Amino acid sequence: MMEKNKEPVEGVKVSEAEYSFAVNLMQYLVVPTFVLDAKGHVLMWNKACERLTGLLASEVVGTKEHWRGFYDSPRPCLADLIVENRMAEMDVLYVEHDDASGMVFGLHAQNWCVMPGLGNQLYLAIDAGPIYDAQGQLLAVVETLRDMTTQKTAQIELERLAARDGLTGLVNRRGFDERLDVELSRAIRDQQSMALIMIDVDHFKRFNDTYGHQLGDECLRQVASALATAVLRPSDLVARYGGEEFAVILPSVDQAGANAVAERIRQGVSALAVLHSGNDSLGVVSVSVGLACGVPARGMKEKDMITLADRALYQAKHAGRNRVESACWDAVKSGAISDV
DSSP states (O other): OOOTTSOOOOOEEOOHHHHHHHHHHHTTOSSOEEEEETTSOEEEEOHHHHHHHSOOHHHHTTSSOGGGGTOSSOOOOHHHHHHTTOGGGHHHHOSEEOOGGGOSSOEEEEEEEOOTTTTSOEEEEEEEEEEEOTTSOEEEEEEEEEEOHHHHHHHHHHHHHHTBOTTTOSBOHHHHHHHHHHHHHHHHHHTOOEEEEEEEETTHHHHHHHHOHHHHHHHHHHHHHHHHHHOOOTTOEEEEEETTEEEEEESSOOHHHHHHHHHHHHHHHHHTOOBOTTOTTTOBOOEEEEEEEEOOOTTOOHHHHHHHHHHHHHHHHHTTSSSEEEEEGGGEETTEEOOO
């Protein structure tokens, strides 16, 4: 029942006869629909809802176990939030939703559901609307569902492609910037160490000018593959930063762990044995690696991290290339790079 002195979500007001007719009519809708009474018990679970969930009406009508159609452990559905006046929980429970405070005829949300009866996940668009009697008392809440899995999967794939570099298949600069922002915020909040590695292919312009763009592109693809192999944790990110420069974000890692990854990267590229075949003085293609690691200071910005890692990269190149140089976040003070 709705709590006293709380404004109910505005809905349809009907007589008892109209309400009964509406519930019976919903049984024949092609749209998956179920109805809860004012105490959250299932009044109706139509045939379309049975097909969508794999859960029969006989298993849920009269119970509060409608969640079993969508989730593998008890949690409120959208209709329950109206019955129990828990609309404030939508942020926690749903991937996407409209502002509940502005709803006139109900709530609207979208969510991934595990669908235990089917054994697969579906992305559902969900609408829940209350029905009141002529006196304004809540009679029931109607929830309807639409399977949006195909559309959502296509959207995710388009977003994935938009964040990928077409040549190497690695995350592109846009994806790198977005992820760095997320990981920096998390590291500052939790005061955990993280690392940023910048990698540059040594003498790449000379390689490209000598052998042409096709072989240059193939060289970059092989370097990208070596980087992806050297970075082992799913939480880490490897990106093509631009041109012949790459970047690696390592969340929750200490200096020793970051150094180990940087050295694996350097050795992995050398092991490719991609040769400057007409120029013995250059030999095997190699990379210079700049590493910055530590607990980021509050107020630190993404550009500060990149500047410090770039500075270490410059030191690696200045010291002879094909090497790793590192710096510490301690060089960053009050959001600005200090002299190092």
